[in-house]
Amino acid sequence: MxxxxxxxxxxxxxxxxxxxxxxxxxxxxxxxxxxxxxxxAFRLNLLAKYLCFAIVALGIGLAWGxxxxxxxxQGVFFGLGGYxxxxxxxxxxxxxxxxxxxxxxxxxxxxxxxFANPVFALATAILGPMLLATLLGxxxxxxxVRGAYFAILTQALAAxxxxxxxxxxxxxxxxxxxxxxxxxxxxxxxxxxxxRGLYFVVAVVLALLYLGARQLVRSRYGRLLxxxxxxxxxxxxxxxxxxxxxxxxxxxxxGMAGLxxxxxxxxxxxxxxxxxxxxxxxxxxxxxxxxxxxxxxxxVLGAVVMGYAKTAFSEQFADGWLYLQGALFILVMTLAPKxxxxxxxxxxxx
Amino acid sequence: xxxxxxxxVDFDGFKALGGVDLTVAEGELRFLIxxxxxxxxxxxxxxxxxxxxxxxxxxxxxxxxxxxxxHHIVRLGxxxxxxxxxxxxxxxxxxxxxxxxxxxKPLWSLMRQRKGVTEAVEEALSRTxxxxxxxxxxxxxxxxxRQWLEIGMLLAQRPRLLLLDEPVAGMSRxxxxxxxxxxxxxxxxxxxxxVEHDMEFLRRYASQVTVLHEGKVLxxxxxxxxxxxxxxxxxxxxxxxxxxxGTGS
Numbered sequence: 153m154x155x156x157x158x159x160x161x162x163x164x165x166x167x168x169x170x171x172x173x174x175x176x177x178x179x180x181x182x183x184x185x186x187x188x189x190x191x192x193a194f195r196l197n198l199l200a201k202y203l204c205f206a207i208v209a210l211g212i213g214l215a216w217g218x219x220x221x222x223x224x225x226q227g228v229f230f231g232l233g234g235y236x237x238x239x240x241x242x243x244x245x246x247x248x249x250x251x252x253x254x255x256x257x258x259x260x261x262x263x264x265x266x267f268a269n270p271v272f273a274l275a276t277a278i279l280g281p282m283l284l285a286t287l288l289g290x291x292x293x294x295x296x297v298r299g300a301y302f303a304i305l306t307q308a309l310a311a312x313x314x315x316x317x318x319x320x321x322x323x324x325x326x327x328x329x330x331x332x333x334x335x336x337x338x339x340x341x342x343x344x345x346x347x348r349g350l351y352f353v354v355a356v357v358l359a360l361l362y363l364g365a366r367q368l369v370r371s372r373y374g375r376l377l378x379x380x381x382x383x384x385x386x387x388x389x390x391x392x393x394x395x396x397x398x399x400x401x402x403x404x405x406x407g408m409a410g411l412x413x414x415x416x417x418x419x420x421x422x423x424x425x426x427x428x429x430x431x432x433x434x435x436x437x438x439x440x441x442x443x444x445x446x447x448x449x450x451x452v453l454g455a456v457v458m459g460y461a462k463t464a465f466s467e468q469f470a471d472g473w474l475y476l477q478g479a480l481f482i483l484v485m486t487l488a489p490k491x492x493x494x495x496x497x498x499x500x501x502x
Numbered sequence: 503x504x505x506x507x508x509x510x511v512d513f514d515g516f517k518a519l520g521g522v523d524l525t526v527a528e529g530e531l532r533f534l535i536x537x538x539x540x541x542x543x544x545x546x547x548x549x550x551x552x553x554x555x556x557x558x559x560x561x562x563x564x565x566x567x568x569x570x571x572x573h574h575i576v577r578l579g580x581x582x583x584x585x586x587x588x589x590x591x592x593x594x595x596x597x598x599x600x601x602x603x604x605x606x607k608p609l610w611s612l613m614r615q616r617k618g619v620t621e622a623v624e625e626a627l628s629r630t631x632x633x634x635x636x637x638x639x640x641x642x643x644x645x646x647x648r649q650w651l652e653i654g655m656l657l658a659q660r661p662r663l664l665l666l667d668e669p670v671a672g673m674s675r676x677x678x679x680x681x682x683x684x685x686x687x688x689x690x691x692x693x694x695x696x697v698e699h700d701m702e703f704l705r706r707y708a709s710q711v712t713v714l715h716e717g718k719v720l721x722x723x724x725x726x727x728x729x730x731x732x733x734x735x736x737x738x739x740x741x742x743x744x745x746x747x748g749t750g751s
Contacts, residue, residue, distance in 0.1 A: 367613075367615070368613060370615055371612060371613050371614055371615050371616070372600065372601065372604055372607075372612040372613075372614070372615075372616050373609065373612040373613045375593055375597050375600070375601055375616075376601055376612060378590065378592050378593060379590045379593065379601060382590055382591065382592060383588055383590060386584075386588045386590075388571070388572035388573045388576070389550065389572055389573075389576060389581070389582055390573075390576065390601060390602050390605055390655070390659070391573050391576035391577050391605030391606070391659060392573055392605055393571070393573050396609060397609070400609065
């Protein structure tokens with residue numbers, strides 16, 4: 153058998169595969185479109201929230217699953233995006249934001265002024281996290297900081313941001329954060345139709361990011377990322393600088409988290425330190441592990457499934473969720489380290 | 503082409519290399535031998551930037567390699583393999599070779615999907631005889647095939663100087679023979695340094711040999727010269743030449 157035969161055979165197999173695999177995207181697409189008709193406004197709003205988390209999870213899947221960077225501080229980037237958007241929404245109301253009045257601030261701080269511009273706010277929500285991640289990446293990956301050390305570092309960053317936000321009451325709303333948003337570009341955020349529109353925006357953004365991430369994973373760069381994950385030191389002798397490869401990926405995942413934060417704020421109507429600290433950052437990593445970190449779809453699935461599970465379970469037993477979540481994590485890590493996606497894949501090939 | 507001058511490596515008081523001079527000309531095939539702990543691999547590590555020498559210079563094509571990062575040295579045209587044959591098991595054979603071949607492309611251009619097989623990869627596949635396994639994941643390869651894949655990755659990089667660290671260690675007789683042929687072919691159009699333990703292999707494929715002993719160059723010359731040298735016989739456990747340099751380690 154010569155090589156062209158091998159290639160042709162691979163092509164034929166690929167076509168059959170594509171047909172089989174097309175079923176799932178179509179199914180998911182139908183579900184997403186049908187959701188507003190199947191759910192009441194409250195449930196749809198919850199789904200939109202989970203999809204925001206799924207965007208963060210997608211970034212974690214890219215950084216951790218593909219690139220081996222266990223980032224425990226995605227909340228930092230999510231928060232930067234969320235606060236940027238919240239500042240814009242607050243300024244839209246005109247006058248001094250309510251919490252500033254309560255804190256005795258009399259003049260709008262200079263830091264706030266540019267956020268009256270929606271383009272600036274959205275750009276900051278995405279580019280701010282990317283810039284921060286790039287600086288951090290260049291700093292730590294060059295020094296060959298990795299594994300648990302990198303994880304701890306990112307977690308410390310999340311803790312530090314919370315302290316910073318809480319401490320700057322007049323600038324950030326402190327522990328309470330910011331809430332009571334009314335309009336987004338002249339649409340009333342309390343209206344069901346606005347929320348439905350937001351849901352679709354979130355779904356489309358997630359779909360586009362997913363497709364882009366998948367393309368990236370399949371490209372040479374994606375292969376290189378896996379190579380860096382499995383043998384960073386060996387990659388150097390292929391002539392690549394692993395620090396650059398990791399930094400770029402980390403920045404992309406940070407940008408995703410930032411955008412997710414910006415979408416989260418109009419959907420859920422609040423941003424506060426409690427939403428972006430150590431615990432929410434960890435929860436998403438757990439969700440990605442449960443869904444299956446080696447597949448991008450697993451990360452998205454994990455975020456949605458764990459989001460639903462949390463809501464459903466907390467409705468019954470207020471405090472039980474933490475234990476269930478921990479148990480689930482241990483269960484997955486010991487029995488199915490590749491998560492739900494790993495189980496599905498094994499069932500399909502068996 | 504390669505000029506090492508007075509290379510010293512000190513590992514916390516242990517002198518791994520104590521002043522090594524080595525000159526390799528363009529197009530040469532040089533074998534580096536010596537008993538365990540002689541400093542052969544350390545020397546390769548120094549050339550490729552993995553270990554920083556305590557003193558001395560590594561001249562390659564007018565550049566001093568000392569203090570440069572590993573990937574910069576690769577970009578200058580120095581490639582290496584490892585004793586343990588490290589390949590990326592999650593990737594296919596083809597993807598391994600393709601990654602090795604693409605390192606000169608800018609990062610953004612890597613973000614597009616690979617289409618087809620480049621000339622360098624094709625050549626590496628046919629030279630190493632791994633065509634049939636191109637689409638298999640590297641994790642399923644046998645030890646010998648891994649070594650060939652690693653050599654293939656090295657070839658795909660189109661380096662000017664190749665450093666092979668014990669390419670036939672742990673190989674069967676048949677695999678050794680194939681590796682020897684591969685090596686002979688590569689040496690025809692490349693400059694190659696081979697670290698080897700296997701005396702049988704040395705006798706069959708080597709021409710120029712450098713003997714290291716206790717971190718110093720003991721002697722240099724053709725295979726026959728080196729084998730006849732009483733000092734070489736002595737360091738190989740004091741056995742007679744036919745036992746030592748003849749029948750293997």
